[in-house]
Every structure is written in structure tokens, then in C-alpha cells.
Amino acid sequence: MNYQLLPLEVHGDKRGKLVSLESEKNIPFEIRRVYYIFDTLPEESRGQHAHRTLEQLVVAIDGSCQFVLDDGKERTEIWLNRPDVGLYIGKNMWREMKHFSYGCKLMILASDYYDEKEYIRDYNVFLKEQVQ
């Protein structure tokens, strides 16, 4: 399974806490894009796709949600609920995000620009590509 939960160093004092994410230092790829997801609802799921080449790091900045990750052989469920833990997802991992808490905010760092052509949005196509 091409994923990893990465503990992120927290710089905290009485004023609050800070986490810094640096390309190819504590993030294992060069960051080309950052996007975020907000105004989520518990009954609405997202994702249901894989990426042929993209690597990502997802941080639940606020709130929580469940990630279902699938490499075509195994499936696992991970709760993201801490701003000091990043979920690294490598290429060729089917993912679904669900059970969002109200107002959950996910920040995603990506290794490349948005390119719909490198998405796999059909699960059967994903499975076929994994056995090749």
C-alpha cells in the first residue's frame, strides 16, 4: 500500500502552534500545487479516483474525515483528525473521503499541477491498470 502517516513537527508555545511544510524536506516530493477542501457535509463523500503519477500529502487542518485507500489488492480505512499528522498518498492508490465532520478543512499538497488526464475515475479501469 503506497501511503504513510507522517507525524509533523509542531512548534508550540503559549501563543499557539505552528507546523511548517517544506518541499522535499519534511514533505517527500516537490510541491507544485496546494488546494483545500471546506464546507464539507457528513453525508457527502468525495474522491473515488486514483492518480497515475501524482503524489499528495493531506492534512486535516480542522475537523476530521475518513480516508478509504485501496491499491487494487487491499483496502484500508484511516481517520484523519489531527493538524499535526499528514497522510502521504503515492501514485496508483484509489481513494475515497467520507464521514466529514461539519466544517472539516482538508489541505492537500500535490506534486504536480492539476491535470484531469492523469486521473483514473473508473474503478474497473483502475483495477485493470494495477495488474498490467
Ligand code: TYD
Ligand atoms: P474533484 O476531483 O471532484 O474533487 P475531490 O477529489 O475532492 O473529489 O474536483 C472538484 C472540481 O474541482 C472538479 O471540477 C475539478 C476541479 N479541480 C481543479 O480545478 N483543480 C484542482 O487542483 C482540483 C483538485 C480540482
